[in-house]
Amino acid sequence: LKSYLIKEYKIFFRNPVYVINGLFGILITPFLLPLSFRIATTLDSISQIRTLIATPKFSIYAVMFALAVVILTLSINVIASSSFSREGAKYWIAKIIPYSIKQQAFAKFLFSTSISTIGIVINCLIFKFYFQYDFIQITWIALFSIMFAVLWNLIGIFIDMKRPKLDWTNEAEAIKQNVNVVFSILLCIAISIGYFFAVAKMLRNEFAAGGIIT
Numbered sequence: 001l002k003s004y005l006i007k008e009y010k011i012f013f014r015n016p017v018y019v020i021n022g023l024f025g026i027l028i029t030p031f032l033l034p035l036s037f038r039i040a041t042t043l044d045s046i047s048q049i050r051t052l053i054a055t056p057k058f059s060i061y062a063v064m065f066a067l068a069v070v071i072l073t074l075s076i077n078v079i080a081s082s083s084f085s086r087e088g089a090k091y092w093i094a095k096i097i098p099y100s101i102k103q104q105a106f107a108k109f110l111f112s113t114s115i116s117t118i119g120i121v122i123n124c125l126i127f128k129f130y131f132q133y134d135f136i137q138i139t140w141i142a143l144f145s146i147m148f149a150v151l152w153n154l155i156g157i158f159i160d161m162k163r164p165k166l167d168w169t170n171e172a173e174a175i176k177q178n179v180n181v182v183f184s185i186l187l188c189i190a191i192s193i194g195y196f197f198a199v200a201k202m203l204r205n206e207f208a209a210g211g212i213i214t
Contacts (some may be wrong), residue, residue, distance in 0.1 A: 001107055004099055008111040011086070012079075017171040018086065025076035026119035033069060034130045050132045063137050068196060070123045070145045075188035080112035080156025081181045084164035085174045091166050101161065109157050116149035151191075156184045 012018050037046060053062040083105075087094055094104055124142050127133045133141070160180045168174050175181060 001099075001103065004104060004107040005110055008107060012111070015171055018175070021172065021175045022079045022082075023115070025078065026073065026115060027122060029073050029076065030069075030119065030123045030126055034126055037130075053131055053133060053137075059137060062133065063140050064196070064199060066123075066127050066131075066133065066137070066141045067144055068192075070120060070141060071148045071192050071195075072189065073123065074116055074119060074145065074149050074152055075192055076185055077112065077116060077152050077156055077188070078175050078178075078181045078185075079115055080109070080153040081160050081184035082165075082175045082178050083108040083112060083157055084160045085166065085168075085178050085180060086171070087164070088166055088168055088171075088174060091164065105157050105161050109153050112153045112156065113149060116153060117146070120145045120149060148192075152184075152188050155187060156180075159184050159187075 012022065037049075041049075052058050084091065084094075094101065097104075099107075120142060123145070124138050127141065128138050160178075163180065165174060165178045165180060168177070
């Protein structure tokens with residue numbers, strides 16, 4: 001398992017096409033939020049937002065906002081949903097090596113989840129040091145984000161494992177022209193929207209445990 005996981009890292013990071021397309025959504029997108037706030041708001045407005053985040057009654061809403069950003073960012077994950085497709089014409093090797101497809105899928109899942117975790121850390125650092133969330137808020141954000149990252153990567157791996165796109169001549173096609181990637185992103189976004197609608201309804205009905213997070 002360790003050797004296969006190392007192989008996943010080497011193949012991915014040795015290919016600039018995979019790195020650029022695979023890491024953009026997870027590692028670059030988080031920085032767009034503070035950048036947009038810097039452009040669209042004044043320093044006084046940012047200070048007011050930070051004060052509001054620290055308000056106990058608003059804490060649950062601050063956490064939900066951060067979760068929405070992180071979860072939607074993680075849903076734009078092309079690494080898991082192209083994991084088998086990236087094998088391309090060499091996919092036949094996967095069928096003869098002494099690792100079952102399920103074992104290989106697990107290694108690919110660990111790899112994509114590790115990349116997602118880096119994205120979660122970056123998001124949490126931004127919410128901590130730029131928006132000044134407290135430790136408890138960051139802990140809740142991190143825990144729920146990890147849960148969704150696991151789910152998103154499982155969905156992506158499963159979809160691509162069932163019907164990988166192996167017929168490509170350019171590495172970019174395995175990601176940019178892969179219907180598995182599109183379907184996985186749309187499904188994850190749909191689940192995200194459903195989750196937040198459910199939570200919003202709970203908040204309206206006063207079932208949210210605001211005191212736990214504050």
